[in-house]
Amino acid sequence: MRSLKYILTVGASLFLVACNDSFMERYPQTSISEENFFNTPQDLETYTNGLYEILQYSTDDVYSDNISTYSGSNEWDNMLRGKIDEKNVGGWANDGRPDYVNGSHSDWGTLRKCNVLLVNGYRAQGDESEVKHYVGIGKFFRAWFYFSQIKKYGSSPWYPKPLQTSDVDLLEKGQDSRELVVDSIMADLQFAAENIKAIESRTRINKWAALALMARVALYEGTYRKYHTELNLQGTANAFLEKAIWATNEIMTKGGFEITGNGAEGYRNLFISGDLSGNKEMILYADYDRTIGHGNNTSSVLDWQWHLSRSLADSYLKLDGTPISLDPSYAKRQFTQIFEDRDPRMAETIMPAGFIASGDVQAKKVNPTYGGLGQVKFYPRTQDLNGGYGKNYNDLPIFRYAEVLLINAEAKAELGSITANDINNTINLLRNRVGVTPMDMGNLPNDPVIAAQYPNVTGANAKVILEIRRERRVEMACEGLRTDDIKRWCVGELMERPSEGMYIPGFGPLDITGDGEPDIAIFKTPADNNLSGEDKDKLTVYTLFDETGKEQGIYLSEGDKGYIRFVKDKNIPITFIAPKYYYYPIPFTQVQLNPNLKQPTGW
Incomplete structure (x- = not known):
């Protein structure tokens, strides 16, 4: 079976033209129709390549x-700041009326691709x-599509087949209930888990990936129903949590996976390795390869448009397992x-201080403009894997x-059944x-943060739930996933809280590489810059105000x-x-075209 890197490289589409020679001899044409395809398992494999x-x-x-801040444009951020409503939101259809029939120029093309396979x-x-x-x-892929719809809109019309222009009632229907859509997602994943083979490849959809997606969906839905009282579905939450436990138990007891590596390096290598094929933690990953020109943009995680937040940084425990909120010595550390x-x-x-970026010889200076807490997770550390934008070749986990x-x-914690074992x-x-x-479990910290x-x-199990979170x-x-x-x-x-970066003890020069020498300086205004001599030329200067x-x-x-x-x-x-704001609005133009569509709760 081909690997994911090959599938993504060829860019297979709905009706693939990249077929094997024997198929093209039987049907020498430039596109594949439903009538003359889907004849053998090999045809099905060829078709599924286009779903990846x-x-x-x-x-x-x-x-x-x-994250601390983001200099680009993000739709949820814009919505939270009052800039997005149903009249200017994207999604649902990329342009014009959702093309449920042909699936072109529409979010719904994904669904049609899946349904063509499922009916044929x-x-x-x-x-x-x-x-x-x-x-x-x-x-599996239909469930993936509908899970995205549930997360974004709360519900969606459920279509179990590719639609035709004659399906007027279906084309103009409104959303089905959240319960129906989620139950249908779970049924799809149950079938997938029972019938997709437990193949050794970790770049192809396998039984364990189906179970992992089932577990992710079940946990999401179980906790969503538990905590979102506006749905009035709390009574059905536990069934999904039980399903999450079942799916994860299947993987844990039968999948042969392991937590791999030791120390910082063991964790790091999950995200910057050029070859994850032998890593026993990988359930499904994307394989990138310089030899075929299939790269990613992971070098952009460091200093491109965002940094990470103080809130995230403060979440990391001390080595003894206690939170820093209980240790006064950590207050306002540089x-x-x-x-x-x-x-x-x-x-x-x-x-961290002293980090040397790929291709550099000196420690990288933090950038206060984004908060100073740069992201290095996924950043390729060696030049053979870091060739610049679109030319990074570290493999990327999808499910681990x-x-x-x-x-x-x-x-288990949400159900109150978790044990020390x-x-x-x-x-x-x-x-x-x-x-x-x-x-x-018998000695959990009381962390007020x-x-x-x-x-x-709340309740007797609150502290264990908090520590698992x-x-x-x-x-x-x-x-x-955050x-x-x-x-x-x-x-x-949580999104209302002012985001914060690193602590600045005062205006003036700062050592941020850890060598004891100042690297940058922060002043209130340019007029306050009192640097002279070597410091004036050496230090990178930032000011809170311009001239x-x-x-x-x-x-x-x-x-x-x-x-x-x-x-x-x-x-x-x-x-x-x-x-x-837990939901996105459906674009106003789509509701005009189909009045049976109703806006999600609150819109």
Whole structure:
């Protein structure tokens, strides 16, 4: 079977023209029609190659409270600042009316591709298990599409088949209930898990990837229903949490996966390796390869448009397993000191003092403009893997075993059934890898900071839930899950807090590379710059105001000292309107075209 890197490189589309020679001899034409295709399992494999472009995976947490600020444009950020409504929002259809029939120029093209396979796949003659394997892959991708719809809109019309122009009632229907759509997603994933083969390839959809997606969906839906009382579905939440436990148990007991590596390097290599094929933590990953010119843009995670937040940095425990909020010595530490005696994952996620970027010989200076806490997770460290924009060749995880363990622990904690043995088999495997003291259910810290972040977590099991959430946040940081977590836990108010970067003890020169010599200087205005001699030429200077008195983008939380904050947050603050901002509006033009579509809750 071909690997994901090949599939993504050829850019296969709905009806593939990149077929094998024997097929082209039978049907010498430039496109493939439903009538003359889907005859063999090999045809089904060829078709499913075009579905892999649906897969999405992230190397950042834009936009969430894990980042400090973002200089680009992000739709959720714009919505939270009152700039987005149903009249200017994107999505649903890229342009004009959603093309449910042809699937072109529309979000719905993804769904049509899946449904074409699902209604035609059983025509294939051959080994029944092979046919079901590829039908299962089609169901996996349909579930992936609809899960995205649920997360974005709360519900969606469910279409189990490709539509024709004659299907007027279906074309003009409104959303089906959230319950129907989610139950249908879970049914698709159950079929996928039962019929997709447990193949050895980790760049192709396999049984374990289907179970991992099932677990992710089930945890999302179970916790969403538990904490979002506006749905009136709390009574159905536990069934999804139980399903998350079942799916993760299948992977944990039968999949043969492991938490790999030791210390900081073991964690780092999950994200910067040029070859993850032998890594036993990978359930599914994207394979990038210089030899065929298939690269990614992971070098842009460092200093392009964002940095990471103080909130994320403060989440990392000390090596003894205690939070820094309980240690007064950590209050207002300078940048060069914040990594001392901390969880090694912190310095593999946030750029530490002394970090040398690929191709450089001197330590990189932090950039206060973005807050000073640069992201190094996913940043390729060697020049053979870091060739610049579009020419990075580190493999990227899509599903990894650590997430499975975290899902298992969280679902059990939410149900109140978690035990010390469960913690040892999940959370403590992750802590053991990096040398952080294991979690002890009988001796959990009373951390006021994390308790304030999640005020809706109460009861006898609250502290273990909070610590599992902490572990998830630091282990999975920058992997694109944080925004979904904020939404499903119903804590959107976290986004209202002024985002902060590193601590600045006062105006003047600062050592931020850890060599004892100043590297940058921060002044209130250009007129305050009193540098002279060598420092004047050597140091990179930043000011809070320009010569005209205009703010330059950052300020300090205590005026002449404090944590870096951002003028954007002061001038256009976020006001989180719940439950409205947990959903995106459907574009007004689409509701005009189909009045049966209803806006999500709050819109």
